[in-house]
Amino acid sequence: MGALEARRAFSERKRVLVLTSTFPRWPGDFEPRFVYDLCLKLAESFEIHVVAPHTYGTERVINLNGLHVHRFQYLPEQWQSLAYEGGILTKLRRNPLIALQVPFFLGSQILLVRRLLRRFSFDALHAHWILPQGLCAVLAQAGRRHKVPVLCTSHGGDLFGLRGPLFDALRRWVLSRSAALSVVSRAMAEKMRTSGIATPCHVIPMGTDLKTLFTPDPRTPRRTATVLFVGRLVEKKGVRYLIEAFGRVRRRFPEAELWIVGSGPDKAALKKEAASIAPVRSLNWRERPIPWADYPAFPGTITFFGPVPHCHLPGFYRAATVTVVPSVVAQSGDQEGLGLVLVEAMGCGCPVIASDLAAIRDVVRPGETGLLVPPKESRALAEAIGTTLNQPALRQRLSANARQWALEAFDWTTIKEKYETILTEVMQRTR
Numbered sequence: 001m002g003a004l005e006a007r008r009a010f011s012e013r014k015r016v017l018v019l020t021s022t023f024p025r026w027p028g029d030f031e032p033r034f035v036y037d038l039c040l041k042l043a044e045s046f047e048i049h050v051v052a053p054h055t056y057g058t059e060r061v062i063n064l065n066g067l068h069v070h071r072f073q074y075l076p077e078q079w080q081s082l083a084y085e086g087g088i089l090t091k092l093r094r095n096p097l098i099a100l101q102v103p104f105f106l107g108s109q110i111l112l113v114r115r116l117l118r119r120f121s122f123d124a125l126h127a128h129w130i131l132p133q134g135l136c137a138v139l140a141q142a143g144r145r146h147k148v149p150v151l152c153t154s155h156g157g158d159l160f161g162l163r164g165p166l167f168d169a170l171r172r173w174v175l176s177r178s179a180a181l182s183v184v185s186r187a188m189a190e191k192m193r194t195s196g197i198a199t200p201c202h203v204i205p206m207g208t209d210l211k212t213l214f215t216p217d218p219r220t221p222r223r224t225a226t227v228l229f230v231g232r233l234v235e236k237k238g239v240r241y242l243i244e245a246f247g248r249v250r251r252r253f254p255e256a257e258l259w260i261v262g263s264g265p266d267k268a269a270l271k272k273e274a275a276s277i278a279p280v281r282s283l284n285w286r287e288r289p290i291p292w293a294d295y296p297a298f299p300g301t302i303t304f305f306g307p308v309p310h311c312h313l314p315g316f317y318r319a320a321t322v323t324v325v326p327s328v329v330a331q332s333g334d335q336e337g338l339g340l341v342l343v344e345a346m347g348c349g350c351p352v353i354a355s356d357l358a359a360i361r362d363v364v365r366p367g368e369t370g371l372l373v374p375p376k377e378s379r380a381l382a383e384a385i386g387t388t389l390n391q392p393a394l395r396q397r398l399s400a401n402a403r404q405w406a407l408e409a410f411d412w413t414t415i416k417e418k419y420e421t422i423l424t425e426v427m428q429r430t431r
Contacts, residue, residue, distance in 0.1 A: 014123040014427055015047040017116060017148075019109070019133035021083050023052035023069070030263070030307035031084055034206040034340065035128050039067050041207075041416040046423070049120065051112055053083040053105070070116060074108035075101060086265050089161045089334060090234050094265055106132055106139075113140035117148065123427045125150045129158040130181075131167065134174040149179035149426045152199075155206070156337020156359070159188055163333050168195060175199040179426045182419075184338040187358030202422055205338050205362065207415030210407050213314060214347030220318040223297065225256040225389055228320035228350070230313060230341045233264030236334050238326035238355060240273060244378035245326075246302065247277040249385050255299045256389065261316055263307045274302040282306070317348035322388045322395070325354040328375045339363050342370070343410045346402035351395045353384045363410075369402035 020035045039048050043066050054060060054071035056078070062069050074080060082088055082101040091098050113136060116122075125148050127133035134152040141147045152175060159171075175181055175197055182202045183189050189203050208214055227246060231237045239260065246258045258278075260270075274280050281303040283295075308316070317323060323345035329335045335357060342352050342363045352370040354360045364370040371388065373380040388395055408414070 013045070013047045014424075015049065015120060016042065016124050016126055016423060017113070017120075017122045018048060018050045018126045018128065019113065019137055020050065020052050020128040021088060021133060022128070023050060024064075025055055025058045025084065028309050030309065033310055034208075036067075037208070037412065038206065038415070038419065040065060041412050042419060042423070043067060044416075045420050046123075049116065049122075051109065051116070053080070053109075055080055055084055070112060072108040072112040074104040086232065086234065087157065089157050089332070090265055093332060102132075106136060109133075109136045110140045113137065117141070117144070122148050124148060124179075124423055126423065127152045127178075128155065130154050130171050130174050131158045131162055134178060135170060138174050138177045149429045150177070151180050151182065151423060151426045152178045153182045153184075153204075154188060154192075154337070155184055156188060157334055159183075159191055159337075161330070161332050161334030171195070172197060179429045180422060182422060185359035185362045187362070188337060190358075202418075204415065204418045204422070205410060206340055207410050207412040208340060208343055208347065210343070210347040210411040211413070213311065214317065214344045215314070216349035216403070217314070217318050220315070222350075223319055223321050225253055225299075226259060226297070226320045226322075227256060227385055227389075228259045228261070228316055228323045228345075229325070230261045230316065230323065230344070231325070232262055233260075233266045233270055234330075235266065236328060236330040236336065237264075238328040238375065239266070239270055241328070241376055241378045241381060242324055242326040243270065243274050243277060243302065245381035245385060248379065248382035249389070250278060250300045252386055253389055255297070257298055257300065258302045259305060259316065259320065260302065261305045261308050261313070267304070271304060274304075278302045280304065313344060314348050317345045317350045320345075320350055322351045322353060322385065324381070324385065325352065325360070326375075326381060327355045327357055327360065329357070336360060340410075343406050346370075346399070346406040349399045349403055351388055351398040352402065353381070353388060365401075365405070368398075369405050370398055 022032050024036050049068040054073040060071050125137045127137040130152045137150045181199045182204045184205045189201050192201050250256050279301045283305050327336045336359050339360050345352050354364050355375040356372040366372045371384045373384050
C-alpha cells in the first residue's frame with residue numbers, strides 16, 4: 001500500500017470519542033491503565049480520541065501512542081483534586097467538601113465534548129462509567145439534531161458504589177438515551193436486570209496482555225512462602241483481612257512473608273495494623289527501581305512496596321508463591337466489578353486465592369483455577385493460604401488450569417474483538 005492509499009485508509013476509519021475519568025497522566029504513571037490499554041487496541045481499527053481530566057503537569061492536548069488525548073481543566077491547576085490517586089468515590093467519602101468540585105468537573109467535561117463534537121465527525125461515543133461520563137456524553141448532545149450513538153461501559157463503582165433513588169433514576173435516564181451498555185461481569189449484568197434497566201446489556205470484561213507481558217518466566221525462581229497482594233489500598237480491597245490472616249499464617253509458617261504492592265488512602269492505617277502483627281518494611285520503587293524478585297527473603301515480615309509501574313508487575317507475580325485478592329463489599333456498597341489482578345497473576349502462572357464475591361466468580365472457578373473463601377473471614381483465608389503454601393502439587397495444578405483459562409477468556413485479542421463488534425453495531429444506530 002502506497003502513502004496515498006495509507007492516508008486514505010486512515011481517513012476512512014471510523015472515529016470514536018472515549019470519555020473516562022481514569023487514564024494515565026504521563027508515561028510510567030501508576031494510575032490504572034485498563035481504559036488506556038483498550039483504547040490502544042481499538043486504535044488498530046478506529047481513530048480514537050480520549051477525553052480525560054486535566055491535572056497538574058499534564059498537557060491539555062497530546063498524541064499518546066496514536067491516541068488523541070484531550071484533557072478538560074475544571075478548576076485552577078492547584079485546586080483540581082477530584083480525579084486520580086485513589087478514585088473519585090473514595091475521595092468524596094473521605095472528604096465530602098471535594099463534592100464542591102463536582103459541578104465544575106461535569107460542566108467542563110460537557111463543554112469539551114461539545115467542542116469536539118463540533119470540530120470532528122464522530123461515529124460513536126464510548127463512555128467509561130455510566131456516571132459521570134455517560135451522563136456527560138448524553139448532556140453534551142442536548143439540542144443537537146443528529147446525535148452520536150453512545151456506548152456506556154460500567155466497571156462497578158458507578159453501579160455498586162452510587163446507591164439511592166437519585167442515582168438509580170440518573171442511570172436509567174442515561175441508559176434510556178444510550179445505544180448500548182456493557183458491563184465487565186455477569187454479577188453486574190444481573191444487578192442491571194434487577195434494577196429494571198432495559199438497555200441491551202453485554203458482558204465484556206476488561207482484558208490484559210497475556211501473550212507478551214503477563215506470562216510465566218522459567219528463569220525467575222518462584223519463592224516457597226511469599227504471599228502477594230496487588231491493588232489500591234482502599235476498603236473494598238479487604239487488605240486488613242489479609243493482614244489479619246497473615247498473623248495466623250506466620251505462626252504456622254515462620255518463613256512466610258507478605259508483599260503488599262500498591263498505594264491508596266488507607267495505607268497509613270494498614271501499616272499501623274500490620275505493625276501490630278509482624279515486623280513491617282517499606283520499600284519505594286522510585287528510589288530503588290530494580291527487580292523486587294531478586295530481593296532476599298525476610299521471613300515473617302510484611303513489606304509495603306508502594307505503587308509499581310504496570311510493566312514491572314509480572315516480576316512480582318512470577319516470584320510470589322500465591323496471589324491473594326481478599327475483596328469485600330464496602331460499607332458504601334462498592335465492590336469489585338471483575339478483579340483483573342487475578343487475571344494478571346494467572347497469566348504469570350501464580351496460584352490465586354480470592355474472596356467469594358459474585359463478580360470474582362467470573363474469573364475464579366473454585367478448586368479449578370483458584371481457591372475462594374468467604375469475604376471478611378480472616379481465619380478461612382489463613383487456612384486457604386496455609387493449604388496453598390503446604391501443597392506444591394495443588395499450586396501447580398491451579399496455575400496450569402488458570403493460565404489456559406485466562407488466555408481463552410481475558411487476553412486483549414479476544415476482548416478487543418468483542419468491543420470492536422459492539423462499537424460497530426452501535427455506529428449503525430441513530431438516536
